[in-house]
Amino acid sequence: xxxxxxxxxxxxxxxxxxxxxxxxxxxxxxxxxxxxxxxxxxxxxxxxxxxxxxxxxxxxxxxxxxxxxxxxxxxxxxxxxxxxxxxxxxxxxxxxxxxxxxxxxxxxxxxx
Numbered sequence: 001x002x003x004x005x006x007x008x009x010x011x012x013x014x015x016x017x018x019x020x021x022x023x024x025x026x027x028x029x030x031x032x033x034x035x036x037x038x039x040x041x042x043x044x045x046x047x048x049x050x051x052x053x054x055x056x057x058x059x060x061x062x063x064x065x066x067x068x069x070x071x072x073x074x075x076x077x078x079x080x081x082x083x084x085x086x087x088x089x090x091x092x093x094x095x096x097x098x099x100x101x102x103x104x105x106x107x108x109x110x111x112x
Contacts, residue, residue, distance in 0.1 A: 013027045014027075015027050015030075024103050024104040024105075025074075025104050026069060027106075028074070028104050028105070028106045029069055029072065029074055029077065030067065030069060031106040031108075032074070032077045032078075032081070032106060033064055033067060033069070033072065033077065034067075035081075035106075035108055036064060036077065036080055036081060036084065037064060037065045039081075039084050039086065040061075040065065040084075047061040047062055047065070048061075053083060053084070054080050054083045054084070055083065056080075064080075
């Protein structure tokens with residue numbers, strides 16, 4: 001017997017799709033965590049080496065690279081980026097007339 005499946009196209013934010021409070025902020029944190037993980041990977045650092053560089057326990061590096069969002073505030077993630085020699089710039093601007101509501105975005109420069 002064939003079952004008909006319904007497929008729903010998600011938005012660009014999985015956190016909004018699943019009903020998380022403040023999904024844009026959560027997605028921004030996830031993007032920053034991914035960026036930090038990529039910097040660690042591209043530098044060829046072990047979790048132990050990254051922990052020493054970042055000043056956090058190796059278990060926290062594991063949480064970071066495995067996307068445990070609840071373990072890291074945005075402020076802490078900014079500190080970790082700075083420890084990895086990355087500048088963090090925050091730009092606050094009025095929303096455009098075309099936007100329904102103000103949003104939070106992460107824009108990143110490519111890392112070598």
